[in-house]
Amino acid sequence: MARKNNYSSEANYILKPHLLFSLLSDFNMYMGDSLRSIEEGRVSVAFATSRKPIHDTFFYLCWLLSSGDDLLNKIQYSNKAKDYDISEFKRGKSDFIITTLSNAIDEVICPWNGKELYELLYTKDKSDLASVWNKSLHIITNDKNHTTNPKNLNFVFANNDIWNNLWGYYYSVFLHIYHIAMRVAIKIFQDIFKISENYRVINQVILDIKYLEIIGIEDDDIKSAYKYILEHTEFYCDKCASIYNNQFLLEEILTKNLFACQHCGHMERVGNYIIDDPEIEKIINNRRIII
Numbered sequence: 001m002a003r004k005n006n007y008s009s010e011a012n013y014i015l016k017p018h019l020l021f022s023l024l025s026d027f028n029m030y031m032g033d034s035l036r037s038i039e040e041g042r043v044s045v046a047f048a049t050s051r052k053p054i055h056d057t058f059f060y061l062c063w064l065l066s067s068g069d070d071l072l073n074k075i076q077y078s079n080k081a082k083d084y085d086i087s088e089f090k091r092g093k094s095d096f097i098i099t100t101l102s103n104a105i106d107e108v109i110c111p112w113n114g115k116e117l118y119e120l121l122y123t124k125d126k127s128d129l130a131s132v133w134n135k136s137l138h139i140i141t142n143d144k145n146h147t148t149n150p151k152n153l154n155f156v157f158a159n160n161d162i163w164n165n166l167w168g169y170y171y172s173v174f175l176h177i178y179h180i181a182m183r184v185a186i187k188i189f190q191d192i193f194k195i196s197e198n199y200r201v202i203n204q205v206i207l208d209i210k211y212l213e214i215i216g217i218e219d220d221d222i223k224s225a226y227k228y229i230l231e232h233t234e235f236y237c238d239k240c241a242s243i244y245n246n247q248f249l250l251e252e253i254l255t256k257n258l259f260a261c262q263h264c265g266h267m268e269r270v271g272n273y274i275i276d277d278p279e280i281e282k283i284i285n286n287r288r289i290i291i
C-alpha cells in the first residue's frame with residue numbers, strides 16, 4: 001500500500017530500524033547460545049547453533065548496510081521469499097553475495113576481503129567451516145565435499161584431539177566474524193540515528209582497542225594514538241553526572257569489560273555505545289547489567 005501511494009521511502013524509514021533491531025535480536029539469541037555452548041565444551045552444539053546467525057543473519061545485516069532500500073523493498077513487495085533468500089543466491093548469484101559482503105566490510109578491520117569471506121561462509125568445496133556446520137547438523141552427510149566415512153557417524157565418536165582442534169577453530173574464526181557483524185550493525189545504527197563523527201570515532205577507538213588486544217596485535221603507535229584520543233575526551237557518569245577520572249577510565253577500558261564511576265559506583269559496560277543524546281541513551285541504557 002505504501003508503494004502504491006508512493007510512500008515507499010517513508011515506509012523504509014520506519015522499517016529500517018525495526019529490521020536492524022529484529023535481526024540483531026535473532027543474531028544474539030542464537031550466538032548467545034552458541035557462545036555458552038563453546039564455553040562449556042559442547043563444541044558441535046556451538047557450531048550447530050552458530051550456522052543461522054553467521055551464515056544467514058549476518059548476510060542480511062550486510063545487505064541492510066550496503067543496499068538497505070533494495071532489501072527493504074524486496075521484503076515488503078516481493079511475492080516470493082525466494083527473491084531475498086540467501087540460499088537462492090548461493091545457487092546462481094554469488095557475485096551479488098560477494099559485492100554485498102565487500103561493500104559492507106569496506107570500513108571494517110577484517111582479515112578477509114569480500115571474496116574470501118564468501119568462500120569461508122558459503123562455498124562447500126573450499127570451506128572448513130561449511131564442513132563443520134554440515135557435520136554438526138547431520139549425523140550422516142552425503143554431500144560430496146563432506147561425506148561421512150564408512151563405519152562412522154559425524155562427531156559421535158570424536159576424540160579429545162578432534163574436539164580440541166575444533167574448539168580452537170571456533171574462536172579463531174568467530175572472533176573475527178563476530179567483530180565484523182558488530183561493526184556492520186553499529187554502522188547501520190549510526191546512519192539511522194545520524195550519530196555525529198566525534199561519537200563514531202570515540203566508539204570505534206574503544207572497539208578497536210579491545211579487538212586488537214584480543215587478537216594479540218601489539219602496535220604501540222596505534223595504541224598510543226587511541227589512548228591520546230581517550231585521554232582528551234571528557235566522559236561523565238550516566239547516573240550521577242560526575243566527570244570520570246580519565247586515567248582510571250582508560251585503565252579500565254584497556255584491561256576490563258566493565259567500568260565503574262569513581263563517585264557513585266555506577267557500573268557500565270565497556271561495550272556500551274557511548275553517546276550524549278538523552279533519547280538515544282534511553283534506548284541504549286534500558287537494560288540491566290548482571291554480574
Ligand SMILES: [Zn+2]
Nearest residue numbers: 237240261264
Ligand atoms: Zn556516578
